[in-house]
Amino acid sequence: EPEVTQTPSHQVTQMGQEVILRCVPISNHLYFYWYRQILGQKVEFLVSFYNNEISEKSEIFDDQFSVERPDGSNFTLKIRSTKLEDSAMYFCASRTLSEKLFFGSGTQLSVL
């Protein structure tokens, strides 16, 4: 079964540093997402991306965040200057228009 893949599985960074989280969505999917989950809490929407542009974003997704689809397969989330409160599990997801959302296994980001 096709799957969404994310790298790295764990990322440790110093506060103020930039991080890039990487995702390879399922190949025939058109909509791409980033969600995050702080330990023990619910999954929170960050941003959705379609046709090479952001289609929707949440209040969490401020100017420190950006997304990019640099080629035909990768989808990245960049945090320019990480804060302690950015520590969370970040999930990438993708889907076609009428299909369920498929999630990757996540990247655990720890900001020290």
Added chain:
Amino acid sequence: GESVGLHLPTLSVQEGDNSIINCAYSNSASDYFIWYKQESGKGPQFIIDIRSNMDKRQGQRVTVLLNKTVKHLSLQIAATQPGDSAVYFCAENINYGQNFVFGPGTRLSVLP
């Protein structure tokens, strides 16, 4: 001291019994719903979905019930097994919109 957000509602059931997990969704305009299972350290895994033109849908050992009148969704798991132990989230979507909104989650513990 206590950590905010770690006190998920918990449902404990005996192995072999049926489980019912409930979810109250927020938006009366939501028309597509998904139940996800999340095991520790993993991404949400699709279980079953339902559209608002239905009130019941069955899968393998799982049934989803939708009551639009009271904005309530439930997941029934038949003959619960130890491998069913996980956190279960409902997610709602409006009119094929971009954003899936997740509920707070319920932890299911299966007792031997």
